[in-house]
Amino acid sequence: MEETGLSESKGESQMIRKPKQMSESMILGVVLTLAGGFQDAYSYNCRGQVFANAQTGNIVLLGQNIASGNFQNALHYLFPLLAFLAGVYLSEWVRELCKSFQKLHWRQIVLAFEIVMLAIAGLLPQSLNVVSNVLMSFACAMQVDSFRKFRGIPCATTMCIGNMRSGTELLCRYHITKDPELKRKSLHYYFIILVFAIGAAIGAVASQKFGNPAIWIAAGLMLLGFILMFVKEEIQGETE
Structure with a gap:
């Protein structure tokens, strides 16, 4: 019996010490969500x-612009849409080609792409707002495709509608079932929405x-996230 208890204790210890991916941690989710809210406010207020x-x-x-015959103005919205599709496409290729890398997580490579694109966007004058928006939409698409859940809960860092639906659905299910886990998950979504709003305000x-600029x-903020992934991996290595 003692041996069984000891083996169970070891098993529990191993489960506790099992490493979690930094790419799914709450701290990284907060950092990226702040950046997501910031980008939307910036592009709307500063880029047309x-x-x-x-x-x-x-x-x-x-x-609306197509219906009004403002075809030239419609391009201001068409190009970011196409850039978003291209960003998702590229992020999937990054995942496939870089998933076996040892020194860098493939999601860090995605963040590196985003950092470069946002840095360039900040250098562009107002006359190149379309190009700036294309770069930001491309970066956003890579982020939303690559960072899909935090603490094991599916979540978006660049938009709120899905989070609002999921959080409210879970809140309703909690009131029906009284399951505290559903309440915890619901609060997780509302917290992320609050962080997004704070990022937008900033x-x-x-x-x-x-x-x-x-x-x-x-x-x-994305550079901070890039660095955080290194720090977490180092700590995990020490605890194994």
Whole structure:
């Protein structure tokens, strides 16, 4: 019996010490969500009222301009949409080609792409707003495709509608079943939505104060996320 208890204890210890991916940690989710909210506020306030992340809004505005015969203005919304599709496509190739890398996680490579694109976007003048929005939409697509869950819960860091639906659904299920786990997951979604709103507020203020280079703040947040993934891996290696 003692041996059985000892083996169970060892098993529990191994389960506790089992490493978790930093790419799915809450701290990284907060950092990337802040950057996601920031980008949407920046692109709307500083780059011609185009949404870098909320492509549904861009589709509506694209259709509205086409219906009004403003075909040239419609391109302001069409190009970011195409860039979003290209970003998802590229991120899948990065995952496939780089998933076996040892020194870098493939998601870190995605973050590196994003950092470079946002850094370039901040250098562009107002006359190149379309190019800037294309770069930001491309970066957003790579992020939303690569970072899909945190603490094991599917979650988006660049938009809120899915999080709002999931959080409210879980809240309703909690009130029906009284399962505390459903409440915890629901609060997780509402917390992420709050973080996104904070990022958007910071982005709006920074855009007014710093203008075009304000997007470098979002790039800095992604750089922080890139570094955090290194730190976590180092700690995990020590505990194994």
